[in-house]
Amino acid sequence: MHLSKRVLVTGGAGFIGSYLCERLLEDGHDVICVDNLFTGTRMNIRHLLDHRNFEFMRHDVTFPLYVEVDEIYNMACPASPIHYQFDPVQTTKTSVHGAINMLGLAKRVRAKILQASTSEVYGDPEVHPQPEEYWGRVNPIGPRSCYDEGKRCAETLFFDYWRQHQLRIKVARIFNTYGPRMHPNDGRVVSNFIVQALRGEPISIYGEGQQTRSFCYVDDLVAGLMGLMATGDDVIGPINLGNPGEFTMLELAQMVIELTGSSSTLEFKPLPTDDPKQRKPVITKAKEVIGWEPKVALKEGLGKTIRYFDDLLSDRLNA
């Protein structure tokens, strides 16, 4: 039997959040999308604004919120270094105060709550690939710490609310996710490479391009988040969600050049501070507990993402 729920998505006008809102509406739920539009846009949700089960609230999660809901997906937080380092104090506040406010709400209305955590909690890992049991190697005082430590503290708060108040929590550790609606200027590697290739500009490779990342297509990620939310109360996580396929930055750049047919060359630049050398999730837990694994191959997902950016750059999306 399918029961319709009232679902709150914080950060719902962002890249991942907007797909989540879309899928929840498709499943017949009422969706309240809360966002302060720092990195998210109305454009991402404009096709949902007239939906009778959709409500948008402009609100900053560092302030308390009172709504009646059954489930909360806490997605609000800038996710790319350029954006989260723009106002690092606000980034930590968003993660920490945002978590406290959303956990407080979940406690009050007895909602189930899922935290969008991140592979950044593993820092620059000495364990590869990263299982959930690994505690990570994070610099607590570097330029990335506002994000990494903010997300780590949010995980702590989730587990303390679970231990202390028996809240129904789910913690997902999301690895690099990509797809249409990524911000074109946020410095994330997939959007960067695609935009540079489409403009015929040199593609920026940091270091020698031998650092690896795993890339999960957004549809797969959203299926994983919803699958985790649907698990029994005994499943709390943390659970890695990501695509274990591992690619060097050079391989990614070559794939983007091939798929766009671009004449771009490669431009090598110094490595940024604390840039992790490798990132790859162990997803055994997600497979066992949620029955989830990514389905979209990198080439296929890149193709869809390239089409989106091509339209965006030629302004067809605003037409």
Ligand SMILES: NC(=O)c1ccc[n+]([C@@H]2O[C@H](COP(=O)([O-])OP(=O)(O)OC[C@H]3O[C@@H](n4cnc5c(N)ncnc54)[C@H](O)[C@@H]3O)[C@@H](O)[C@H]2O)c1
């Ligand atoms: N995209 C990834 O690869 C990735 C990887 C790991 C974790 N995550 C996590 O997933 C979540 C969504 O990431 P995304 O890639 O969609 O990023 P995004 O920047 O597109 O989305 C984040 C959204 O949160 C909103 N927001 C930021 N601060 C807020 C505040 N104080 N109050 C209300 N809204 C606020 C932004 O306006 C934006 O719409 C984030 O929590 C991020 O940390 C993403």
